[in-house]
């Protein structure tokens with residue numbers, strides 16, 4: 001069997017077990033950055049049609065060769081001037097962390113007559129080099145996003161600090177789960193808070209145990225990629 005498909009099957013089984021106490025299996029988003037379209041298309045045999053990409057240029061380049069059934073989530077740092085290139089190509093933008101970006105997504109979405117689902121990126125580890133709002137800013141920024149008719153706020157996402165011992169991330173994953181629940185329970189008009197996107201190749205089991213609804217996994221599916 002194809003290793004990509006084997007990896008997907010193994011990860012799904014692990015997620016089902018790790019997420020069981022939440023009564024919900026986290027959905028697997030395959031992160032296909034730097035992976036050529038031919039290999040990405042193999043995911044279809046596993047019934048996996050949800051992928052994540054983090055470069056606007058790469059999406060535009062790969063799109064013609066990708067199976068038309070894929071839903072693409074934008075998961076990386078997004079410059080305001082790139083929004084217009086991807087607005088009608090992606091199903092969600094997971095990494096919204098500032099008002100100027102929210103406003104640009106709103107403007108471009110409205111031009112295309114759509115309402116773009118978005119997540120707020122949270123800098124849960126308080127790392128200077130990472131994007132994301134602070135945990136304290138989540139609720140006020142959620143109200144900002146909710147006021148834009150071209151945005152549909154659907155939840156929160158984070159990228160964890162790269163600690164050698166992944167078990168030490170558990171308090172941060174739990175804090176994200178709490179933020180997600182608080183935001184959901186606030187029930188801000190116009191929002192529909194259903195997604196907590198956290199967990200990558202090295203820490204997804206912890207994320208699933210802490211109540212992730214979606215995990216974003218690249219190298220554990222496709223193998224180690226060539227770095228930029």
Ligand SMILES: *Cc1c(COP(=O)(O)O)cnc(C)c1O
Pocket residue numbers: 031033054075076159200201202216217218219220
């Ligand atoms: C690359 C990337 C991932 C996946 O990383 P892996 O360690 O390969 O699983 C997840 N989320 C974001 C935002 C990424 O940029």
